[in-house]
Amino acid sequence: MRIFKFLSSNFLFVLLLIPLAGIKAQDAVKVDPEHYKVEVDNPQVRILRISYNPGEESVMHGHPEGVAVFLTDHTAKMKTDDGKSFEMAGQKGDVMWLEKSKHQPSNIGDKPFELIQIELKNNIAGQKSLHLFELPEGVTERQLSDHLKEMNQAIREEGYPQAGYHLYKLQGTNNENYQYFLEGVWPDAATYDKIHNSEKWKEIAEKGKEMIEKVRASELYLKATRVE
Missing domain, CATH: 3.30.70.100 (Alpha-Beta Plaits)
Structure with a gap:
């Protein structure tokens, strides 16, 4: 896994590259509707509202490429499909560019966290x-x-x-x-x-x-x- 961080003005832009290992990922909304709610769904994008209370964990699932916008501070643990895991922490307002990935997140902090994830659908575009x-x-x-x-x-x-x-x-x-x-x-x-x-x-x-x-x-x- 490679992580690249870029600071621009007061914003954090993080690029996560986590390979899918050739395995078809399960849809987050279908396998974990408690944490993943659809806000918008059209031919171009699907926008998810994601929320976790302290100690809550998802199941392994996948997302296409897109952007995550954190609405709260967050401390999370991310398991990947290759059996590895890493911790990540950030602040309200952080923005992350996400490559197509498969993972299993959990909230290891003492406060709930919430984010918006924008999944891009138009795979024709380069x-x-x-x-x-x-x-x-x-x-x-x-x-x-x-x-x-x-x-x-x-x-x-x-x-x-x-x-x-x-x-x-x-x-x-x-x-x-x-x-x-x-x-x-x-x-x-x-x-x-x-x-x-x-x-x-x-x-x-x-x-x-x-x-x-x-x-x-x-x-x-x-x-x-x-x-x-």
């Missing part, structure tokens, strides 16, 4: 970007959603219907750090460059430039490339 943010002052959800629809239309007209941007709102009351996340999906870097250099895309992007710059000023930006 590259993804995730932007976690709160709506800036002067920007509404409808304005941002409508702008992204225009951008996606321009991307489809370039011949890439499966690429583009998807906006999601995090549910629940314990999400002080982020209200929304924006997912960008691209087959590869060359396609990304081609789309963003097209005149049609540039025209749409210019219309929403001020709004997007406000979002970027306070966002947490994560970029990932599929590991083959």
